[in-house]
Amino acid sequence: MRKASSVDPRRVRELVLERSWKAHVGHIGCSLSVADILAALYSGVLRVPRPKDPDRDRFILSKGHAALALYAVFHLKGWISRKTLDSYCRDGSLLGVHPERALAGVDFSTGSLGQGLSYGAGAALAARLQRSGRRAYVLLSDAECDEGAVWETAMFAAHHRLANLVAIVDLNGQQAMGYTKDVLDLSPLAQRWRAFGWEAVEVDGHDAPRLTRALARLDTRSGPPHVLIARTVFGKGVPYMEGQIKWHYWPMSEDEYEEALRAVRSGGA
Amino acid sequence: MRKAFVQALVELALAERHPRILLLTGDLGYTVLEPFAETYPDRFFNVGVAEQNLVGLATGLAEAGFIPFVYSIATFASLRPYEFIRNGPVLHRLPVRVVGVGEGFGYGCAGPTHHALEDLGVTRIQPGLTVIAPADAQQARAAIHATKDLPGPVYFRLGKDEKPLVPGLEGRFELGRAVCLREGQDLLLIAAGSVAREVVAAADMLSARGVRSSVLLVSTLNPPPVEDLKAALAGHRVALTVEAHYVVGGLGSLVCEVAAENGLSCRVVRCGVWSAPDGASGSQDYYYRRHGLSRGAIMEAALRELRKPSSGRGKRLGRR
Numbered sequence: 001m002r003k004a005s006s007v008d009p010r011r012v013r014e015l016v017l018e019r020s021w022k023a024h025v026g027h028i029g030c031s032l033s034v035a036d037i038l039a040a041l042y043s044g045v046l047r048v049p050r051p052k053d054p055d056r057d058r059f060i061l062s063k064g065h066a067a068l069a070l071y072a073v074f075h076l077k078g079w080i081s082r083k084t085l086d087s088y089c090r091d092g093s094l095l096g097v098h099p100e101r102a103l104a105g106v107d108f109s110t111g112s113l114g115q116g117l118s119y120g121a122g123a124a125l126a127a128r129l130q131r132s133g134r135r136a137y138v139l140l141s142d143a144e145c146d147e148g149a150v151w152e153t154a155m156f157a158a159h160h161r162l163a164n165l166v167a168i169v170d171l172n173g174q175q176a177m178g179y180t181k182d183v184l185d186l187s188p189l190a191q192r193w194r195a196f197g198w199e200a201v202e203v204d205g206h207d208a209p210r211l212t213r214a215l216a217r218l219d220t221r222s223g224p225p226h227v228l229i230a231r232t233v234f235g236k237g238v239p240y241m242e243g244q245i246k247w248h249y250w251p252m253s254e255d256e257y258e259e260a261l262r263a264v265r266s267g268g269a
Numbered sequence: 270m271r272k273a274f275v276q277a278l279v280e281l282a283l284a285e286r287h288p289r290i291l292l293l294t295g296d297l298g299y300t301v302l303e304p305f306a307e308t309y310p311d312r313f314f315n316v317g318v319a320e321q322n323l324v325g326l327a328t329g330l331a332e333a334g335f336i337p338f339v340y341s342i343a344t345f346a347s348l349r350p351y352e353f354i355r356n357g358p359v360l361h362r363l364p365v366r367v368v369g370v371g372e373g374f375g376y377g378c379a380g381p382t383h384h385a386l387e388d389l390g391v392t393r394i395q396p397g398l399t400v401i402a403p404a405d406a407q408q409a410r411a412a413i414h415a416t417k418d419l420p421g422p423v424y425f426r427l428g429k430d431e432k433p434l435v436p437g438l439e440g441r442f443e444l445g446r447a448v449c450l451r452e453g454q455d456l457l458l459i460a461a462g463s464v465a466r467e468v469v470a471a472a473d474m475l476s477a478r479g480v481r482s483s484v485l486l487v488s489t490l491n492p493p494p495v496e497d498l499k500a501a502l503a504g505h506r507v508a509l510t511v512e513a514h515y516v517v518g519g520l521g522s523l524v525c526e527v528a529a530e531n532g533l534s535c536r537v538v539r540c541g542v543w544s545a546p547d548g549a550s551g552s553q554d555y556y557y558r559r560h561g562l563s564r565g566a567i568m569e570a571a572l573r574e575l576r577k578p579s580s581g582r583g584k585r586l587g588r589r
Binding site: 036054058108109110111115117120121122123124129130148149152155156 | 317324325326327328333337351360
């Protein structure tokens with residue numbers, strides 16, 4: 001397997017398009033919106049010497065429906081083979097639409113929104129109790145913040161000053177049936193997190209170097225928990241998908257696939 | 270059983286070479302949890318009134334090697350965070366212990382929001398989730414000790430009170446096994462939870478009327494004590510299940526499953542809660558009387574069933 005020390009988000013997007021087209025499965029737009037965030041996390045932010053290292057940083061893809069992008073990253077990291085990646089959504093594969101812990105590299109199974117942040121807070125508290133410097137990173141969707149349980153954990157983490165807990169919200173402004181501003185307005189999201197006692201940093205979610213710097217600057221040893229509000233574009237890199245609700249679930253036709261691939265390969269992402 | 274549970278938890282923690290046991294509460298257990306909280310303040314967390322986060326935190330802690338006990342009233346511990354239990358410790362096969370206090374009508378006049386009448390049903394269907402409903406404080410303590418090394422999750426359904434004890438039980442507990450409290454050939458009484466004391470008392474009253482009853486106590490709902498149930502059912506024509514729980518999903522359903530799947534001819538009569546709450550409030554004993562769970566009501570139900578021709582005793586009891 002080819003290993004990469006840094007993950008190229010353009011390659012992540014290509015693989016997302018290829019596998020979702022082959023499997024004829026949707027959730028493309030949200031996988032494209034997190035490609036740069038995942039690439040930044042797995043290009044030196046997360047301290048994961050190997051997927052089962054007990055003292056590794058924990059990562060929770062709380063918006064589990066973007067798992068295809070995570071699988072693409074795992075492949076580019078050399079953690080899963082091309083053959084395994086190609087099994088996406090096939091019968092008997094460990095690579096389903098949502099990530100399962102049975103796959104090395106997935107710390108927690110997700111898929112039901114609103115649960116991942118509490119796992120992350122537990123992981124961060126465990127690290128503190130075990131006097132470990134490891135951190136827990138949780139990637140949420142913006143509409144996931146509709147879930148009340150997110151705010152239960154937000155209060156707990158702030159109360160206990162879990163500085164080693166880092167949430168990243170993929171603020172693409174869309175959810176399954178509409179735009180978040182129309183369905184359930186979340187704005188001003190950063191202020192809401194701050195009101196709950198978190199350090200909130202707003203950042204361009206498609207600027208990998210800036211994301212990396214923002215993550216590196218966080219004090220994960222003392223102070224409040226952290227949230228990066230990452231402004232993203234749903235379907236980023238494929239113009240006909242960008243900002244379009246239907247690409248939450250819709251799979252591509254062959255023509256659409258070819259066009260998408262061309263766009264991603266020629267894009268500057 | 271609450272105090273017995275906490276005492277057992279302190280004992281387990283004292284015996285640990287590497288600290289793994291944690292206690293998390295959803296802001297319940299005032300004057301109950303202090304023996305642990307004061308002995309191990311750094312291993313005790315009141316997370317506030319937030320049961321979903323309670324179970325989610327425990328999932329993250331257990332993944333890192335801890336054994337978190339999460340504590341609340343049974344309805345709040347099992348039903349509010351049910352999906353967190355399912356997708357957390359169950360799906361991840363992690364040693365989270367969910368402790369629900371106030372089985373059945375234990376919270377009496379607190380009313381229907383506090384009555385745990387479906388927790389056994391919803392928990393025992395989760396594969397790999399061990400479900401334990403001790404009948405008294407001594408058995409609760411034994412169950413906590415007996416399950417300390419289980420690698421998967423456990424749901425403990427505890428009664429509030431330390432007394433009374435179930436006569437003849439003497440703290441016996443074996444995971445996945447039923448406990449035979451007495452043997453008699455006329456009737457089989459099967460109980461779960463602290464209502465077992467009413468069942469034993471009913472057996473005494475039946476005995477005074479010449480009816481010899483077996484009393485079987487099922488304290489592990491999952492994994493179910495199938496062989497013990499098969500053996501007991503095979504030896505009787507009529508079995509009454511008794512539980513402070515809706516008749517669907519709990520002990521009665523479990524016994525029916527075992528009887529049907531094994532082609533046993535024993536007729537199963539379920540004593541439990543058949544109706545929805547109607548607003549009337551009262552003590553646990555009041556609810557027992559209303560739902561046929563008092564010793565007198567259990568005895569009457571038994572006699573009624575034994576009078577039916579299929580019981581094999583119909584003629585004899587019918588002449589009385």
